[in-house]
Amino acid sequence: MALKCYWSVAVLAGVFCHVGVTTGHAAKDIMGPVSGLPMPRYVSLKSDHVNVRGGPTKDNDVSWVYTRVGLPVEITAEFENWRRVRDSEGSEGWVYHSLLSGKRTAVVTLKSKDDLAPLYDRADPASAVSAKLQAGVIASVKRCSAGWCRITGSGFDGWIEQQRLWGVYADEKID
Structure with a gap:
C-alpha cells in the first residue's frame, strides 16, 4: 500500500490523501471524496472543447484545451465540482465535472x-x-x-x- 497526498491549489482545500495500491488498477475500495465513485477511474470527454486548468477553480489559468470528444481520461482526484484527470500521454490537469462522461472509451x-x-x-x-x-x-x-x-x-x-x-x-x- 502507498500513501498518496495531493496538494490542492485552493487555500481552503489544504491537503487530501488516500491510501491505495499504485499499480494502475482501479482500487474499488478507494472512493472519491465528492462523487463516492471508485478512484482512480476512467471516463471520457463530453465535448470537443474542454479547458484543462492548473488547479480546481476557474481562477486558475487554462493550461491547454482538449479538442477530441470521447477522449478517455483517468480521474485521479476530486475537489468540489472539479476532477483532476490524466491522459494517455501522462499530462494532468483539472477539468470541470460536467465536461466529463461516464461513457467508456x-x-x-x-x-x-x-x-x-x-x-x-x-x-x-x-x-x-x-x-x-x-x-x-x-x-x-x-x-x-x-x-x-x-x-x-x-x-x-x-x-x-x-x-x-x-x-x-x-x-x-x-x-
Whole structure:
C-alpha cells in the first residue's frame, strides 16, 4: 500500500490523501471524496472543447484545451465540482465535472506509430481480422473480459487485445 497526498491549489482545500495500491488498477475500495465513485477511474470527454486548468477553480489559468470528444481520461482526484484527470500521454490537469462522461472509451496504443492493431471478429487471435487500427484511434468500449475488449467506432466493430488499449485497466471486466 502507498500513501498518496495531493496538494490542492485552493487555500481552503489544504491537503487530501488516500491510501491505495499504485499499480494502475482501479482500487474499488478507494472512493472519491465528492462523487463516492471508485478512484482512480476512467471516463471520457463530453465535448470537443474542454479547458484543462492548473488547479480546481476557474481562477486558475487554462493550461491547454482538449479538442477530441470521447477522449478517455483517468480521474485521479476530486475537489468540489472539479476532477483532476490524466491522459494517455501522462499530462494532468483539472477539468470541470460536467465536461466529463461516464461513457467508456479507449484509445489504441502501439509500440510504434507505424504499427497497426488487428481487430478480430471474435475474442480469439485465430479468428478473422475485421480491421487494422492505427495508434490514436478512439473507440467505444462495449465489454472487456479475459484480456479482450469489444470496441466499436466509425466503420469498425470487433475484438482487440486489452493490452493494446489505454482507457481500460489490465484485466478489468466491463459488461
